[in-house]
Amino acid sequence: MQKTNALPRYVEISEMLIRDIAAGRLINGDRLPAEREMAGDLGIAVGTLRKALAELTAQGYLERVQGSGNYVRQSDSSSNIYAFFRLELPGGGGLPTADLLSLERRKKPSDLPGFGRSDEGHRIRRLRRLNDIPIAVEEIWLDGSYVDHIAPDDLADALYYYYKNRLGLRISRAEDRIGAAEAPEWTPPPLSPGRNCGFIERISWEQHGASAEYSRTWFDPARAVYISRLK
Amino acid sequence: MQKTNALPRYVEISEMLIRDIAAGRLINGDRLPAEREMAGDLGIAVGTLRKALAELTAQGYLERVQGSGNYVRQSDSSSNIYAFFRLELPGGGGLPTADLLSLERRKKPSDLPGFGRSDEGHRIRRLRRLNDIPIAVEEIWLDGSYVDHIAPDDLADALYYYYKNRLGLRISRAEDRIGAAEAPEWTPPPLSPGRNCGFIERISWEQHGASAEYSRTWFDPARAVYISRLK
């Protein structure tokens, strides 16, 4: 009756609902239909639906209130191309974009931590924006072993798309260290060189362990906050 | 049949099993009896037992292997009391401790975000140390609905142990927002009131969705960094 290769129904349902939330078809505060009604519409048993909803609850998408209903709680939007971007406007959210400032292949300076197999790297400097508001500058060092040359046109604001589709490089894990530092001398306005800023240092690893990328980001703490979700 | 005031059966069972593990009657690697057998012995339905076992799995006490059995896993690392503490010395690591500065139950001020069911909370102020070096001050608001009164002796530096064992409150998820702010006027040295600091705002949720706690931490970015590991 059931295709042997298919995912469990409750996984299908929960993923469908997550897509609905990600796409905005369900938004924060929405109440879902009653469980029995919803299960009937979907052609599944109530218990199966409840298992899907439990999944959403565990992931923080849903709040279940006995006697009242199931309510969408939108705080997360993982697994998109911004999954590793952790700066938001102080009020929450904001569409991230980036302006390329410079792009060069060069020897890794000695103040970088060890990463990658090459002694050269691509140094990418960008101005980051949220809803077009400049909020940070970043300097990314992609190890030189992945590609000989990067053209500025390749990047624009879709750096990780480029990694994934042109280089076959998929970042699966990263570690951030957040503190404070003075903005670098090359920063454009509105940050100014030497001014005290939030500071993020990141090392990123590809699928099976090798560290591929090092980056540092200086952000204006009045314009953006770093978000971290823990489990 | 069921005492009206009793906990759900599946909670009773899962807590009984946790006690068995804590007391050493079940140790790492032990295999539990088959579900149907165990359910029969306990006089409950298989589904109810499975719910108890799912609880243990979520808390890291148990590994369930289809076709094989349920195995005790005393990892300790997943449920350790520092699992959600994210400040480290600039060189990495450091043993976290805390000094209690003040503890009061009071009305939640209006500048707190909405959380919990009560309009009162316990305000806990602590000085945080790493390897005895003071690195931050924090103010925690625990929702007032969990307990009427907290005695200072209860806390010291084992706040989450208190949550877990005295209140039955288990924090399963949290969201941090990291930026910068001026240290509060009540801070002891070495931070000083009004000085610019790293700033962490956190909302924490308990197992099944309700937000239970709000906290804010001011840290000296010269003495500590916030670590975030992403997947």
Next chain:
DNA sequence: AGGAATTTGTGCGTATGTATC
């Protein structure tokens, strides 16, 4: 204030699929 209707929570029992031994 209070009772009825609605909605989720708990618990039971069963049948069938799938992984492990």
Next chain:
DNA sequence: AGATACATACGCACAAATTCC
């Protein structure tokens, strides 16, 4: 290949919390 054990899925009955009249 067969036996064992967990995974998925269905459906039902009643309890408890909330909402509405």
